[in-house]
Amino acid sequence: MEEKRHTSSHYEKELQEIKNGLIYLGALTEKAIHAAMKSLSERNSDVAHEVIQADDEIDGLDTELEEKCIQILALRQPTAIDLRFITTAIKITGHLERIGDMAANIAEKALLLIEEPQLKPYIDLPRMTDLVAGMIRDSLDSFIRKDLHMAQKVQQTEQVIDDLNEQIFRELLTFMMEDSKSIHRSLMIMQVSKNLERIADHAKGIADMVTYMVTGECVRHQTYPLDEKEPA
Amino acid sequence: MDSNTIIQLSHVNFYYDQSRALTDISMGFMKNKVTALIGPSGCGKSTLLRLLNRMNDLIDGTRVEGEILFEDKNIYAQDVDPVEIRRKIGMVFQKPNPFPKTIYNNIAYGPKLTSTNHNDLDMLVEQSLKQAVLWDEVKDILNKSAMNLSGGQQQRLCIARALAMRPDILLMDEPTSALDPISTAKIEELIEELKKEYTIIIVTHNMQQAARISDETAFFYIGNLVEYNKTEKIFTKPDMKHTEDYITGRFG
Numbered sequence: 001m002e003e004k005r006h007t008s009s010h011y012e013k014e015l016q017e018i019k020n021g022l023i024y025l026g027a028l029t030e031k032a033i034h035a036a037m038k039s040l041s042e043r044n045s046d047v048a049h050e051v052i053q054a055d056d057e058i059d060g061l062d063t064e065l066e067e068k069c070i071q072i073l074a075l076r077q078p079t080a081i082d083l084r085f086i087t088t089a090i091k092i093t094g095h096l097e098r099i100g101d102m103a104a105n106i107a108e109k110a111l112l113l114i115e116e117p118q119l120k121p122y123i124d125l126p127r128m129t130d131l132v133a134g135m136i137r138d139s140l141d142s143f144i145r146k147d148l149h150m151a152q153k154v155q156q157t158e159q160v161i162d163d164l165n166e167q168i169f170r171e172l173l174t175f176m177m178e179d180s181k182s183i184h185r186s187l188m189i190m191q192v193s194k195n196l197e198r199i200a201d202h203a204k205g206i207a208d209m210v211t212y213m214v215t216g217e218c219v220r221h222q223t224y225p226l227d228e229k230e231p232a
Numbered sequence: 233m234d235s236n237t238i239i240q241l242s243h244v245n246f247y248y249d250q251s252r253a254l255t256d257i258s259m260g261f262m263k264n265k266v267t268a269l270i271g272p273s274g275c276g277k278s279t280l281l282r283l284l285n286r287m288n289d290l291i292d293g294t295r296v297e298g299e300i301l302f303e304d305k306n307i308y309a310q311d312v313d314p315v316e317i318r319r320k321i322g323m324v325f326q327k328p329n330p331f332p333k334t335i336y337n338n339i340a341y342g343p344k345l346t347s348t349n350h351n352d353l354d355m356l357v358e359q360s361l362k363q364a365v366l367w368d369e370v371k372d373i374l375n376k377s378a379m380n381l382s383g384g385q386q387q388r389l390c391i392a393r394a395l396a397m398r399p400d401i402l403l404m405d406e407p408t409s410a411l412d413p414i415s416t417a418k419i420e421e422l423i424e425e426l427k428k429e430y431t432i433i434i435v436t437h438n439m440q441q442a443a444r445i446s447d448e449t450a451f452f453y454i455g456n457l458v459e460y461n462k463t464e465k466i467f468t469k470p471d472m473k474h475t476e477d478y479i480t481g482r483f484g
Contacts, residue, residue, distance in 0.1 A: 004482040005482060006480070006481050006482050007481050007482065008481060011481070077440055079439065079443065079467045079468075079479045079480055080467060080468060080469065080470055080475075080476045080479055081476055081480060082480045083467070083468060084468065084469070215469075216468060216469030
C-alpha cells in the first residue's frame with residue numbers, strides 16, 4: 001500500500017534525503033567491492049589504492065547520514081513506521097560503512113598478493129563478489145520497496161556465501177599442505193574470502209532490519225536454511 | 233468483566249440531538265493503569281471521557297445507548313445518582329479552574345459538602361496536596377487565595393481537589409495543554425505516581441505525552457474506536473494503517 005505523505009513537507013523531504021543517501025552509499029560500497037575484486041583479479045594496484053581512498057567518502061557519508069537520523073529523532077520524535085524507518089536507517093548506514101571497510105581490506109590484501117606470483121586462477125572469489133554485491137543491492141531495494149520477499153532472498157543467499165567461503169577455505173588448505181611456499185598467499189586469499197563472507201553477513205543484517213521495519217518483528221540472529229532450489 | 237477491568241463499555245452509542253458522536257464503542261479500562269484517548273478534534277474522545285462520569289447529562293438533547301458498567305452496575309441505570317458517580321470518578325479539566333477561595337477551602341469544599349465528619353479535614357487537605365505534589369509549595373499559604381497560584385500549581389490544586397473526594401478513577405481532559413513544559417513534566421510525573429492508587433484516563437492531543445505516560449492507548453476517529461492496545465505497540469507497530477497515519481502525522 002502506498003504511503004501517505006506527511007502533513008509536514010519538510011519532514012517528508014528529510015526522510016527522502018535519508019533514503020537517497022542510503023541508496024547512494026549502497027551504490028558506493030557495491031562499486032568498491034567490484035573494484036577491490038578487479039584489483040585482485042587483474043593485479044592492478046592503482047585500482048586497489050582507489051578503493052582504499054574511496055573508503056573515506058563512505059565513512060564521511062555514514063557519519064552524515066547518522067547525524068541526520070539523530071536529528072530527526074530529536075526534532076521530529078518519529079513514531080510507528082517513521083520510528084522503525086529511522087532506526088533501520090541508522091543500522092543500515094552502519095552496515096554499509098563496515099562493508100566499505102571490508103572492501104578496503106580486500107584491496108589491501110590485493111596489494112600484497114600482487115607482489116607475489118598468482119597462486120591460482122580466481123574463479124570462486126569473483127562469483128562470491130557478484131553474489132554479495134547483488135545482496136547489498138537487493139537488501140537496499142527491499143528497504144526502499146518495503147519488500148519482504150526480496151529481504152528473504154538476501155537472508156537465504158547468505159548461506160550460499162557461507163558455503164562458498166567454506167569451500168574456498170578447504171581448497172586453500174590443500175594448497176598449503178602440498179606446498180609450504182603457498183601458505184602466505186593462501187592465508188591472504190582466505191582473508192579476502194572471509195571479508196566477502198562478512199560483507200554477506202552485513203547485507204543479511206540490512207535485510208533483517210528491513211524485516212523489522214516492515215513487520216515490527218526482530219529476526220536478527222535467525223538462520224535461514226536454503227530452500228530446495230537456490231534463489232535465482 | 234475481568235478483575236483487572238474497572239469500567240467496561242458495551243456497545244455504547246452517544247447522540248447530540250440527531251447527530252451520533254460515538255458509534256458502538258465496546259472497551260474496558262484497566263485498573264491502576266493510565267489509558268490515553270487520542271484522535272483528531274471531533275473524534276469523540278472528550279465526549280467519551282465525559283460519558284464516564286455522566287458529565288454529558290448536563291447537556292440538553294444528549295442521549296446514551298448501551299451500557300457502562302462500573303462496580304457491576306450500569307452507571308446510566310435509573311437508580312444511579314450521578315453525583316455519587318462523579319465522586320467516585322473525578323475529573324480534571326483542560327484549564328485549571330480553582331474556586332475563588334483559599335487553597336485550603338478548594339480542597340476541603342467537596343468533602344465538607346459530602347461528609348458530616350469534618351474532624352480529619354486538615355489531614356485530608358494535607359494528604360491530598362501531598363499526593364498532588366503541591367504541599368511543599370503551599371503549606372505556608374493555605375489561607376491565601378488559590379487564584380494567586382501559577383497555572384501549573386492551580387492545575388495540581390485541581391488534581392488535589394479531585395483526590396480529596398477519594399475517587400477510584402481520575403478523568404483528565406487535556407490537563408497540561410495550558411501549561412508550560414516544566415509544569416507539564418510535574419503533572420506527568422504526578423500521573424505516574426497516582427496510578428499506583430488510582431485508575432487514570434486521559435485525553436491528550438500531545439502524542440508524545442500519550443506515549444510517555446500511558447500504559448494503554450485508544451485511537452478514535454469520527455466517533456469510532458479504531459484501535460486500542462498497549463501504548464508501546466500503538467507507537468511502534470500499530471495494527472491499523474489509520475492509526476499509523478494519524479500518529480505519524482500523515483494526511484487523513
